[in-house]
Amino acid sequence: MKQAKSFWGFLILAVVFYAVIQALISFNILDQFYENALILMAINIILAVSLHIVIGITGQFSIGHAGFLAVGAYVSAIFTMKLQLPFPLAILAGGIMAALAGLLVGIPSLRLKGDYLAIATLGFGEIIRIVFLNIDYVGGAAGMQVSHMTTWTYAFVCLVITILVISNFTNSSHGRACIAIREDEIAADAMGINTTFYKVAAFAIGSFFAGVAGGLFSHNFYIIQPTNFGFLKSIDILIFVVLGGLGSLSGSVIAAILLTIISTFLQDYADTRMIMYSLVLILVMLYRPQGLMGTKEVTDYLGKWTGGKRGDSNGNQNIA
Amino acid sequence: MEWIQQLVNGISLGSIYALIALGYTMVYGIIKLINFAHGDVFMIGAFVGFYAIKGFGLGFFPALVLSMVVCAVLGVLIERIAYKRLRTATRIAALTTAIGVSLFIEYVTIYVRGAQPEAYPNVFPAKNFDFFGVSISSQSLFILAVSVSLMILLQFIVHRTKIGKAMRAVSHDMEAARLMGINVDHTISATFAIGSALAGAAGVIFGIYYIKIEPLMGVIPGLKAFVAAVLGGIGIIPGAMVGGLVLGVVETFVSAAGYSLWRDAAAFIILILILLFRPSGIFGKNMREKV
Numbered sequence: 001m002k003q004a005k006s007f008w009g010f011l012i013l014a015v016v017f018y019a020v021i022q023a024l025i026s027f028n029i030l031d032q033f034y035e036n037a038l039i040l041m042a043i044n045i046i047l048a049v050s051l052h053i054v055i056g057i058t059g060q061f062s063i064g065h066a067g068f069l070a071v072g073a074y075v076s077a078i079f080t081m082k083l084q085l086p087f088p089l090a091i092l093a094g095g096i097m098a099a100l101a102g103l104l105v106g107i108p109s110l111r112l113k114g115d116y117l118a119i120a121t122l123g124f125g126e127i128i129r130i131v132f133l134n135i136d137y138v139g140g141a142a143g144m145q146v147s148h149m150t151t152w153t154y155a156f157v158c159l160v161i162t163i164l165v166i167s168n169f170t171n172s173s174h175g176r177a178c179i180a181i182r183e184d185e186i187a188a189d190a191m192g193i194n195t196t197f198y199k200v201a202a203f204a205i206g207s208f209f210a211g212v213a214g215g216l217f218s219h220n221f222y223i224i225q226p227t228n229f230g231f232l233k234s235i236d237i238l239i240f241v242v243l244g245g246l247g248s249l250s251g252s253v254i255a256a257i258l259l260t261i262i263s264t265f266l267q268d269y270a271d272t273r274m275i276m277y278s279l280v281l282i283l284v285m286l287y288r289p290q291g292l293m294g295t296k297e298v299t300d301y302l303g304k305w306t307g308g309k310r311g312d313s314n315g316n317q318n319i320a
Numbered sequence: 321m322e323w324i325q326q327l328v329n330g331i332s333l334g335s336i337y338a339l340i341a342l343g344y345t346m347v348y349g350i351i352k353l354i355n356f357a358h359g360d361v362f363m364i365g366a367f368v369g370f371y372a373i374k375g376f377g378l379g380f381f382p383a384l385v386l387s388m389v390v391c392a393v394l395g396v397l398i399e400r401i402a403y404k405r406l407r408t409a410t411r412i413a414a415l416t417t418a419i420g421v422s423l424f425i426e427y428v429t430i431y432v433r434g435a436q437p438e439a440y441p442n443v444f445p446a447k448n449f450d451f452f453g454v455s456i457s458s459q460s461l462f463i464l465a466v467s468v469s470l471m472i473l474l475q476f477i478v479h480r481t482k483i484g485k486a487m488r489a490v491s492h493d494m495e496a497a498r499l500m501g502i503n504v505d506h507t508i509s510a511t512f513a514i515g516s517a518l519a520g521a522a523g524v525i526f527g528i529y530y531i532k533i534e535p536l537m538g539v540i541p542g543l544k545a546f547v548a549a550v551l552g553g554i555g556i557i558p559g560a561m562v563g564g565l566v567l568g569v570v571e572t573f574v575s576a577a578g579y580s581l582w583r584d585a586a587a588f589i590i591l592i593l594i595l596l597f598r599p600s601g602i603f604g605k606n607m608r609e610k611v
Contacts, residue, residue: 281420
């Protein structure tokens, strides 16, 4: 009952927010620059949330997320530019192909743990990039021309769907199973949770939404190149999740919003931006390793104010 | 005969990977941390060597020593400032910090001197030796000589000196080593110093062999050296040497077979195969997970 209430509440809030921004855009109060910034923000939030389900919820440290972004970007670009299919279909196809890539990567590598898993995902991310670099059909190193199709509407609809799916997944019994794996994999296994299944499932869902973000990403810039999807891009996404708090959906959303705003304003100072990024990363890890929000959600604080009690926020930080 | 020539090239490249991989493997062996910043220490080493040769007009060996010393100091500083507090932290926190330190070094270097590449000065006359129809450049031989002697020196330090004994003890069991009166902090710093010095030497050698150096040059060799360390069995010193050589040879053969664009992928495919089929590496022993 309570779940359903918050679901509709969120949906109404989202529609209102969308309508306000769309009105501002159509009355030209927000110009192209701001619209672009908002689209970029939506893409970054989708990416952050899609990695959050892998790292924050399931506790599997993946640093190759840009690879799935690349799959989504390229597949959707092929759908619209080469096959002349409609854009929504292209986004969906990008997501599905990325999810398949996620399965392909996840099934073998999720047997590994901790550092080894991180390195394996990094390796897969690089391999995906190198594969695109070597396919002449998509332009190789020179990249691929893509026309601009991403609008605020597309970005926002995808964003809302992503957040709804992932927050509902987290609160379902499947999500609980994933959290149990994060807290202690061996104990979860002993309790009868099929750990491999849930790890791969979370990985595939995360990859799906990274692919969706890729579709939006490629149609927001006029060209995509393999260099856009290197190790640094994966780190960019990782920073959202780590800074926001491992295990906090709203934390990663907030971090994605903050960092997108900062980097939009520091666009002309790319080097300074990276120095700041890295310093933030180091300082947060040294002094507040649980991130901005820890495992808490914004709604937990709301619940505190209204006297309600929600019991899903007491996870500790034992993500090995 | 061409294949033998490629083999020699591969071994030269592999010995550079091996030198970097040694630092990874030593650090991992002692504090179980993948030191992502190691590739950037390698980059700093290359630049120190470059400025020493070009700016101060030093010869090759003084430049090599200077670069090793600077890198050793840098490695100890990184450990003291960033990693020391993380000894009891979670894996994710440690790994993220290491990535942060790596980005920090890269972009501070770009901020200070710009992103433009430099061409390494030519310190050796390029001469080719002929052995039974196989032509081998003097540089390849020289790289091999320097790296092999550094590895022998490392073996000597690890197995014949007091600090080496302490390092082995700490990596075996940190708590027990501390109870035996070994200064764990000093030992860890010494490990970072030695590993980073080797990376610095690898940087200078890399510059001489490949001419072009730039601030982001450490990323890919760093990752590949890590692959080499995993290949040989992480934490095992001879493993890193063998892993580096194998990786270098495989890469060179992939390039020579006409797939030079796939060269980088080869390393990662090796990594994934080794992780799937023998995660403890060539020389590693299987460890059972205890609850």
